[in-house]
Amino acid sequence: xxxxxxxxxxxxxxxxxxxxxxxxxxxxxxxxxxxxxxxxxxxxxxxxxxxxxxxxxxxxxxxxxxxxxxxxxxxxxxxxxxxxxxxxxxxxxxxxxxxxxxxxxxxxxxxxxxxxxxxxxxxxxxxxxxxxxxxxxxxxxxxxxxxxxxxxxxxxxxxxxxxxxxxxxxxxxxxxxxxxxxxxxxxxxxxxxxxxxxxxxxxxxxxxxxxxxxxxxxxxxxxxxxxxxxxxxxxxxxxxxxxxxxxxxxxxxxxxxxxxxxxxxxxxxxxxxxxxxxxxxxxxxxxxxxxxxxxxxxxxxxxxxxxxxxxxxxxxxxxxxxxxxxxxxxx
Ligand code: ZN
Numbered sequence: 001x002x003x004x005x006x007x008x009x010x011x012x013x014x015x016x017x018x019x020x021x022x023x024x025x026x027x028x029x030x031x032x033x034x035x036x037x038x039x040x041x042x043x044x045x046x047x048x049x050x051x052x053x054x055x056x057x058x059x060x061x062x063x064x065x066x067x068x069x070x071x072x073x074x075x076x077x078x079x080x081x082x083x084x085x086x087x088x089x090x091x092x093x094x095x096x097x098x099x100x101x102x103x104x105x106x107x108x109x110x111x112x113x114x115x116x117x118x119x120x121x122x123x124x125x126x127x128x129x130x131x132x133x134x135x136x137x138x139x140x141x142x143x144x145x146x147x148x149x150x151x152x153x154x155x156x157x158x159x160x161x162x163x164x165x166x167x168x169x170x171x172x173x174x175x176x177x178x179x180x181x182x183x184x185x186x187x188x189x190x191x192x193x194x195x196x197x198x199x200x201x202x203x204x205x206x207x208x209x210x211x212x213x214x215x216x217x218x219x220x221x222x223x224x225x226x227x228x229x230x231x232x233x234x235x236x237x238x239x240x241x242x243x244x245x246x247x248x249x250x251x252x253x254x255x256x257x258x259x260x261x262x263x264x265x266x267x268x269x270x271x272x273x274x275x276x277x278x279x280x281x282x283x284x285x286x287x288x289x290x291x292x293x294x295x296x297x298x299x300x301x302x303x304x305x306x307x308x309x310x311x312x313x314x315x316x317x318x319x320x321x322x323x324x325x326x327x328x329x330x331x
Pocket of ligand 1: 163164180181182183184185187188189
């Protein structure tokens with residue numbers, strides 16, 4: 001066994017920014033940066049440079065975990081393992097995150113979805129505390145679903161893609177063709193932020209609370225919750241993202257009760273106030289989730305004592321990518 005102290009690297013890779021952090025074994029972040037998402041080469045070179053430079057300051061990383069927008073290739077024996085596969089984000093399809101970073105950094109790396117990362121973060125610090133099986137849903141630019149089963153992110157042949165399920169059309173929305181480039185009127189094509197904007201001709205954040213877009217979106221999001229409830233029976237469904245404005249939660253809860261239709265005695269008494277929950281781990285949930293995944297890859301366990309520290313200590317001031325010293329590939 002190495003006697004070197006555990007040092008963890010984490011990346012939350014998003015469509016507009018990559019948040020990178022380095023933490024000690026107790027979860028205290030010692031270095032952190034925010035890098036704007038531009039071209040894959042420019043962005044990933046800056047991510048690599050941050051960690052190379054961080055290693056020169058703090059020592060060698062024990063492991064690096066990346067949680068990313070997707071879809072991702074997560075099966076280790078797949079030829080494209082580590083890649084973003086067919087994303088609508090221009091320039092980012094078939095970009096292999098792990099292969100790119102391995103040209104600069106020789107440490108064990110793991111990859112998971114952004115929603116699984118957020119789910120891990122919510123379990124440590126937020127609305128998933130004390131739960132073994134729950135779902136984390138985000139409804140924003142897209143619709144993503146992370147699934148925790150028995151305390152670990154679920155993935156079989158690859159990660160779930162429940163944002164693209166098909167649902168019955170909401171009343172009055174029978175003719176809208178939807179915005180998903182792959183399916184048209186899947187859930188993401190009907191209820192994501194871009195779908196609402198295309199459907200109603202204005203950005204969703206400009207809609208008043210009595211705009212008909214909200215109950216319609218709530219009907220679709222409740223449809224997802226109905227399907228997750230029947231297929232997985234999670235202890236809770238945590239829903240975040242830009243479309244989930246505060247007034248949406250009760251709309252989703254009411255639509256869910258209606259859709260469940262009184263079926264199954266164990267669901268009739270469902271307390272939807274706690275079953276459908278807001279995320280509470282804060283904006284760093286994805287990064288914390290990545291760091292926790294790195295911790296688990298080193299120790300085989302989830303961190304146990306991080307939650308006692310609270311999120312104040314993990315929110316170091318962000319700095320932008322300007323000023324990162326570039327590095328050259330080592331392999
Ligand atoms: Zn779709």
